[in-house]
Amino acid sequence: MLYFYWVIQMTLQEKLKILADSAKYDASCSSSGSRRQNKKGLGNAAPYGICHSFSADGRCISLLKILMTNCCIYNCKYCVNRKENKVPRAIFTPEEICEITVNFYKRNYIEGLFLSSGVIKSPDYTMEKMIETVILLRQKYHFHGYIHAKVIPNASEYLIKKLGRLVDRLSANIELPTEPSLALLAPFKKSENVESIMTLIKKNKSASFAPAGQSTQMIIGASKENDLTILERSSYLYREHQLKRVFYSAYIPINQDKLLPSLKIPPLTRENRLYQADFLLRFYGFKPDNLLDSENPNFNVLLDPKTDWALRHLEEFPKEVNRASYFELLKIPGIGPKSAKKIIASRRFFKITLNDLKKMGISLKKAKYFILCDGKYFASMNILKRSFLESNLILESKEKNERESCQLSLFHE
Amino acid sequence: MKGSLANSVCFMNNVYIYSGNFADLLDLVFFLITTKRKPFDIVREQDVEIRLLEERIRPIYQEVNTKKKWDKIVGKENTFLCQMAFRSTYTHKELAIYYYLLNALKYWEHTKDMRRLKCVNKILELAHYVRHETHKMKGFLRFKEMKNQWLYAEMEPENDILELLVPHFKKRLKEEYWVIKDVKRGLFAFYDRENVRIFSDNEVKQLDILEDETEKQIEKLWQTFFRTIAISERKNLRCQQNFMPKKYWKYLIEMEDTNEENT
Numbered sequence: 001m002l003y004f005y006w007v008i009q010m011t012l013q014e015k016l017k018i019l020a021d022s023a024k025y026d027a028s029c030s031s032s033g034s035r036r037q038n039k040k041g042l043g044n045a046a047p048y049g050i051c052h053s054f055s056a057d058g059r060c061i062s063l064l065k066i067l068m069t070n071c072c073i074y075n076c077k078y079c080v081n082r083k084e085n086k087v088p089r090a091i092f093t094p095e096e097i098c099e100i101t102v103n104f105y106k107r108n109y110i111e112g113l114f115l116s117s118g119v120i121k122s123p124d125y126t127m128e129k130m131i132e133t134v135i136l137l138r139q140k141y142h143f144h145g146y147i148h149a150k151v152i153p154n155a156s157e158y159l160i161k162k163l164g165r166l167v168d169r170l171s172a173n174i175e176l177p178t179e180p181s182l183a184l185l186a187p188f189k190k191s192e193n194v195e196s197i198m199t200l201i202k203k204n205k206s207a208s209f210a211p212a213g214q215s216t217q218m219i220i221g222a223s224k225e226n227d228l229t230i231l232e233r234s235s236y237l238y239r240e241h242q243l244k245r246v247f248y249s250a251y252i253p254i255n256q257d258k259l260l261p262s263l264k265i266p267p268l269t270r271e272n273r274l275y276q277a278d279f280l281l282r283f284y285g286f287k288p289d290n291l292l293d294s295e296n297p298n299f300n301v302l303l304d305p306k307t308d309w310a311l312r313h314l315e316e317f318p319k320e321v322n323r324a325s326y327f328e329l330l331k332i333p334g335i336g337p338k339s340a341k342k343i344i345a346s347r348r349f350f351k352i353t354l355n356d357l358k359k360m361g362i363s364l365k366k367a368k369y370f371i372l373c374d375g376k377y378f379a380s381m382n383i384l385k386r387s388f389l390e391s392n393l394i395l396e397s398k399e400k401n402e403r404e405s406c407q408l409s410l411f412h413e
Numbered sequence: 414m415k416g417s418l419a420n421s422v423c424f425m426n427n428v429y430i431y432s433g434n435f436a437d438l439l440d441l442v443f444f445l446i447t448t449k450r451k452p453f454d455i456v457r458e459q460d461v462e463i464r465l466l467e468e469r470i471r472p473i474y475q476e477v478n479t480k481k482k483w484d485k486i487v488g489k490e491n492t493f494l495c496q497m498a499f500r501s502t503y504t505h506k507e508l509a510i511y512y513y514l515l516n517a518l519k520y521w522e523h524t525k526d527m528r529r530l531k532c533v534n535k536i537l538e539l540a541h542y543v544r545h546e547t548h549k550m551k552g553f554l555r556f557k558e559m560k561n562q563w564l565y566a567e568m569e570p571e572n573d574i575l576e577l578l579v580p581h582f583k584k585r586l587k588e589e590y591w592v593i594k595d596v597k598r599g600l601f602a603f604y605d606r607e608n609v610r611i612f613s614d615n616e617v618k619q620l621d622i623l624e625d626e627t628e629k630q631i632e633k634l635w636q637t638f639f640r641t642i643a644i645s646e647r648k649n650l651r652c653q654q655n656f657m658p659k660k661y662w663k664y665l666i667e668m669e670d671t672n673e674e675n676t
Contacts, residue, residue, distance in 0.1 A: 013637055020641040038587050046581075051656070052552040053667055055643035058652025062552075065642060103631050104638075106564060106589065107556040108582075109666075142588075252646050266646055345526040360528045361538070 010090055016100065018090040022070035022081050023116055026217065027247035031062040031111035031146045033212030034168040041142025043105055043112070045168060050111050063114035063148060064101055068092055068130055072118030076175075076186040078222050080254045081118045094133040102141050112146030112168070113137070119152060127155040127163065134166045146212070151197050153189050160197060164204055169212040169244075172197040174237070177230045181223035184259060198241040213244040220274060221251035221267040222260060226297035230274060231288040235281055248274045273299040280305055283337055284330045302394045307333040307366055311386050311393075318384065320372045321357070322347050334366035354378055365396055425468040426453035431507070433457040435499045439483055442511050444474040446518070455507035487517035491524055498539035500573040509535045546570055547577045553661045554578070556591065560623040564591040567664055575600050579609045632666050639667035
């Protein structure tokens with residue numbers, strides 16, 4: 001009882017500080033994919049997503065990302081809000097959440113709300129509270145902006161269905177890449193349960209049920225899986241559950257536990273490589289076993305996955321940009337969907353030279369080693385050897401890293 | 414007119430003048446192309462700097478607003494791209510538009526794929542820049558609530574994007590009253606829950622901009638959220654600045670502390 005008294009005494013400022021702080025480890029902040037219209041009220045959704053600010057860690061801020069409460073009955077090893085941690089706890093009332101959301105939204109600080117929560121009393125009770133908040137926001141405050149809600153594991157089906165009809169995106173985190181790691185670090189969560197939630201969302205998804213689909217997140221570096229295992233899991237999730245995004249979050253050691261690795265620095269480069277590979281899976285026609293195999297189950301730290309792949313398959317290069325198909329163009333390091341489309345549109349009208357590529361604004365830093373332009377290679381063909389290219393590319397990527405140590409942008413969908 | 418024509422045949426560089434709006438530029442370009450005149454440059458009336466061997470010409474033609482005509486001859490996409498590029502601050506945008514439209518007569522819907530032409534690359538680059546900045550500003554604009562419940566925002570974008578922003582906020586803040594001001598250009602967009610009207614500085618009386626008392630509290634909440642949401646172990650200010658260039662910081666409430674540190 002004393003405990004609750006203390007909670008009530010807090011100002012809104014203090015509460016927001018605690019509940020944003022406990023929500024910050026969730027990677028997803030995208031606001032795209034929904035076409036919700038403004039019907040005599042406040043706000044609409046922008047299908048392409050909008051970033052409203054960027055925090056000091058370079059991540060996009062698009063949604064008001066908060067927990068309803070950081071009190072939790074569970075004790076997951078990696079989680080900052082686990083039961084045994086002595087951190088300040090707080091609970092937002094539904095009204096408080098609505099007030100902050102609407103006031104932030106009106107001033108164009110945010111694109112909408114990302115609501116998650118620790119588990120209080122029971123999963124169903126927590127879900128009911130979350131639903132109450134969202135109903136209030138949609139019906140009393142007439143808010144038609146973007147809402148992303150986290151599904152509480154083990155909640156009843158009818159509650160998930162009810163929530164799905166109110167929000168734009170639902171998500172359930174698989175937390176760790178494999179079942180054994182989950183059993184070890186989060187014994188209260190079951191991977192079948194997370195997957196059954198995903199199946200339920202997939203089955204019900206429509207223009208009026210989570211129109212922006214679902215996403216998930218896993219922690220990288222807290223358990224022993226290699227990159228190949230992780231990528232295969234993602235690929236499975238994209239295929240089986242039609243996820244919009246799988247987010248990877250580099251493990252940041254918050255809790256001391258003998259089951260957790262003692263890292264000093266979060267594995268950010270590894271996280272970046274996984275995101276790059278994730279994009280290769282979704283938009284470039286790559287498969288996990290193209291990029292990695294049991295002999296090389298982890299990504300090269302020094303080179304991005306596509307360059308690394310290309311160096312191991314030099315027999316396919318150089319590719320003639322005037323003839324290569326769209327998917328062949330995409331296999332060239334440094335060329336993405338935009339550049340490939342530009343090349344295809346232009347080459348119907350003239351033979352593309354290296355200079356033309358420059359004029360189109362296509363970066364040739366990496367690409368130049370792997371292409372022929374109208375039969376011409378940019379230098380002597382003798383240099384097309386793995387050892388030579390590798391050292392050049394690594395040198396260039398290092399220089400680039402020093403200039404702009406910048407993570408991959410995470411908000412494209 | 415006659416005298417200048419004679420000169421143009423000899424040695425003077427012909428610089429054509431238009432009033433400064435897009436419709437007039439289209440009229441001028443139409444006139445130039447139909448009369449087979451080649452401009453050395455096209456400038457706005459206001460830019461009166463005269464250089465050696467240049468002759469300023471203000472041709473007389475019917476002001477017909479050829480926008481619709483252009484849409485028909487070269488396709489809507491091409492005029493749209495030109496209109497976007499026109500909103501940029503590039504000095505020779507008019508000349509680039511002239512050459513682009515000249516080529517559009519020949520290549521029609523394929524003009525934008527003629528990437529070997531300098532004018533095509535330029536127009537696409539400018540149009541992209543304008544659209545990109547509009548998109549960024551949809552996120553970076555910050556409203557403050559005023560005493561009379563109006564929402565008021567100031568911005569200093571590089572390109573002339575006020576008109577492009579207006580439809581977005583009209584849909585989004587349908588039931589609010591709001592004003593957006595482009596500080597550098599002295600333009601205001603007013604929305605009264607029905608229509609948006611755009612005024613220039615001299616048409617608007619001193620605005621009654623008194624902030625509401627609760628405004629400071631909400632700004633403080635936002636600053637708290639902004640600071641808290643960053644993960645200190647992942648600090649990367651360079652990345653932050655890449656996505657959110659310094660030129661936009663002036664009106665970003667959350668960057669106020671950083672602004673003060675710098676000055």
